[in-house]
Every structure is written in structure tokens, then in C-alpha cells.
Amino acid sequence: MRLVTWNCQWCCGLDGVVSPERIVHVARALTDFDVLCLQEVAVNYPRLRGNAGHDQPALVAGLLPGFQVAFGAAVDEWDAQDGHSRFGNLVATRLPLAQLQHHPLPYPADPGIESMPRMCTVATVLDPVLGPVRVMTTHLEFYSARQRMAQARAVRDLHRQACAQALAPPRPVEDGSPSRTKVHTTRAVVCGDFNLGPDAPEYPELTRPGAEGRLWDSWRLVHGEAARPPTFRVYDRTYGPDPIACDFVFVSDALLDHVRRIEVDTATQASDHQPVMVELA
Numbered sequence: 001m002r003l004v005t006w007n008c009q010w011c012c013g014l015d016g017v018v019s020p021e022r023i024v025h026v027a028r029a030l031t032d033f034d035v036l037c038l039q040e041v042a043v044n045y046p047r048l049r050g051n052a053g054h055d056q057p058a059l060v061a062g063l064l065p066g067f068q069v070a071f072g073a074a075v076d077e078w079d080a081q082d083g084h085s086r087f088g089n090l091v092a093t094r095l096p097l098a099q100l101q102h103h104p105l106p107y108p109a110d111p112g113i114e115s116m117p118r119m120c121t122v123a124t125v126l127d128p129v130l131g132p133v134r135v136m137t138t139h140l141e142f143y144s145a146r147q148r149m150a151q152a153r154a155v156r157d158l159h160r161q162a163c164a165q166a167l168a169p170p171r172p173v174e175d176g177s178p179s180r181t182k183v184h185t186t187r188a189v190v191c192g193d194f195n196l197g198p199d200a201p202e203y204p205e206l207t208r209p210g211a212e213g214r215l216w217d218s219w220r221l222v223h224g225e226a227a228r229p230p231t232f233r234v235y236d237r238t239y240g241p242d243p244i245a246c247d248f249v250f251v252s253d254a255l256l257d258h259v260r261r262i263e264v265d266t267a268t269q270a271s272d273h274q275p276v277m278v279e280l281a
Contacts, residue, residue, distance in 0.1 A: 001095070001127045003035040005137060005249060006275035007193040007232075010042040010052040010087075014236050014269040018050035020059040026270045030263070031277045035125060036064070036092040037137035039193045041071060043086040053082075057090055067092045072102035072121035074139070088119060089137050089192070095125040098132060098183040103158055105138070106150035113144045118151055120158060124183050130258065130280060132185035134162055138192040140202075142239070148195060152202035156215070159188055159252065163212035188252040189280075190215055193273060197244050198228075206250065213253035218262045218278050221251070229264040231274040238272070249278045 004027045011020045027036055038060070046053030057071035073086035091100075101122040107115075120138040127133050138155055141147040166184035173179045196202045198217070207215050219228045230243030251259055261279040268274065 001035065001130055001133065001280045002031045002033045002277065003037065003135070003189060003191065003249070003280075004030055004033045004275055004277045005037040005039075005191040005247060007039040007139065007247060007271060007273035009040050009271040009273065010045065010048050010050075011056060011271075012048070012050040012052065013271060016050050018052050019270070020056050021063060022270050024060060024063045026265065026268050027275055030265050030275055031279070033277070034093065034095050034127075035123075035135055036067075036090075037135065037191055038090040038092075039137065039139035041088060041090040043071075043073070044082060045085050045087065046082060060090060060092060064092050064094075067094045068097045070097070070100050070121065070123055072119055074104070074117045074119040087116075089121040089139060091121055091123040091135060091137055093123060093125050093135075095127055097123060098126055099124040103154075105140075105154050106147065108146055108150050110144040110146045115141055115144045115147055118147070120155055122158070122162075124185065126183075130187060130255070132183045132187060133255070134185050134188040136188060136190045138190075138194070140193070140195045142195045149202050149205065152194070152196070152205045155190065156206055156210075159190060159215065160210060160212045162188065163252070185254075186212070186252055187254040188215075189255065189278070190250040191248065191276075191278075193232075193247050195246050197246055215250035215252060216256055218249040218251055218259045221256070221259045222262050229266050229274070231264060231276060232272065234266065234274060235269050236272045247273055247276050249276060251280070255280060
């Protein structure tokens with residue numbers, strides 16, 4: 001299974017051009033992906049830089065025939081000037097999609113700090129070799145450390161709950177109702193823009209051992225302690241003076257021995273983040 005995760009900044013490149021077509025093209029050049037996870041996908045935000053006034057999930061779906069495309073809006077709002085706007089995460093997969101969940105993340109008050117609601121999209125896909133894999137993609141708060149910590153803990157708790165369901169599943173139901181048996185799995189990929197570095201206090205909250213095992217940083221599984229390429233502020237320093245690595249791919253214990261490759265496209269300027277690909281086999 002090949003997966004690409006990318007904060008695409010509403011498909012706006014550093015040249016100011018908004019282009020979902022370019023995002024898909026660059027991601028496909030990085031690898032022939034089975035799953036594409038995008039953060040900061042916009043619907044009807046014409047006043048964003050470059051004008052993201054269109055429906056980006058629909059455009060991405062049109063660019064990926066044969067894929068199922070799921071969009072989860074962390075922000076879903078109405079404005080007198082713009083009308084109905086949405087902003088969030090997208091998962092596109094050509095693997096069979098068994099289940100889809102959208103989880104709002106904690107949004108504790110942090111007075112005077114710019115922020116927005118955040119969420120985690122969970123898509124359970126059926127890989128022909130690995131079996132069911134729970135793909136969790138998220139985008140944590142940038143400005144508020146209080147919210148970011150709460151959200152990191154919530155993502156880990158979502159993984160913990162899902163593993164508990166897999167290890168102690170509900171009573172089987174085959175009546176065609178919403179209670180019918182679901183696909184539960186301890187195999188998980190947790191990816192996205194976490195807005196934190198590996199030395200941040202939220203990082204051990206995501207990776208510490210627990211009853212369900214732990215989440216493993218794919219970069220360290222493949223490259224050990226070798227320096228990782230930065231994924232943010234590489235070419236554009238609008239949001240800080242130094243490049244950092246804040247886009248991660250974590251895997252659960254059940255996928256620990258399956259991570260074969262992880263790479264970062266350090267050249268593209270199609271977004272203010274760099275895309276990351278991981279291959280599991």
C-alpha cells in the first residue's frame with residue numbers, strides 16, 4: 001500500500017495559483033498512490049489567497065477516476081458575503097472503502113489566540129495484502145499550544161478506542177441495520193500535519209506505549225535517528241523563521257514490520273508544505 005499525505009494549503013502554490021490539478025499531479029509523481037490524504041481542502045472560500053471559491057473535493061474526485069473520495073469538514077459555516085463554506089481533510093482511495101468516520105477534535109478555549117476547529121477523518125480500507133487498514137488523517141492546531149495538546153491526546157485516544165473494539169468486538173449482527181457488524185482492525189496509519197516537531201511535548205503523547213501498543217514514527221522505523229527533511233517553511237517563511245518537520249506518518253504495532261519506504265518531496269512548491277509518501281508491504 002502506497003500512501004501520500006500532504007497539507008495542500010487549499011491547493012495554493014507559492015506562486016499564488018490555486019490548482020487541485022497540480023496537487024494531484026505532484027502527488028502522483030511522488031508515487032503511484034493507493035491512498036491520498038490531503039489537509040486544508042477548501043469549498044467556497046473565494047477570499048483565501050488565490051481564490052479557493054470552488055468545490056475542491058469534487059474537483060479532486062474528477063481528477064481521480066476509480067477512487068472513492070471522502071471529505072470531512074472541520075469548519076462548516078455560513079457567511080453573509082460568501083455563503084456556505086467548508087474546510088477540512090480529504091481521503092481518496094482506490095482500495096475498497098469499508099467504513100468512514102469524521103471525529104471533531106477538542107477545541108478548548110484559549111482567549112486571544114487565533115484558531116479554528118479541527119477534526120480527524122478515519123477511513124478503513126481493505127488492502128489485498130495487509131487486510132483492513134484504518135487510515136486516520138488529521139491537521140492539528142497551529143497557534144494554540146493548549147488546543148494542539150488536547151487534539152494530540154484525542155487522536156491517540158481514537159486509536160486506543162478502535163484497537164479496543166478490534167480486540168473485543170461487539171456481538172455480530174447481520175440484519176442489514178446500522179448495527180450490522182463493522183470492520184475493526186488494529187492496523188492503523190495515522191498521518192497528517194501535526195503542527196509540531198519531534199521534540200515538541202505533544203510528540204510523546206502520540207507515541208508513548210499504552211495498553212493498545214504504541215504509534216511508531218515511520219521515518220524513524222526506516223531511517224533511525226538520521227535527520228528528517230523539513231516539511232514546512234522550506235521555501236516560504238510566512239509562518240516562522242526556520243524550516244521544520246511537522247508532517248508525520250505513524251503506524252500501529254500491527255504494521256510495525258510492514259513499513260518499507262518513506263520519502264519527502266523537498267522540491268515542490270505547489271503548497272507551503274512538502275508531501276510525504278510511505279510504502280507498506
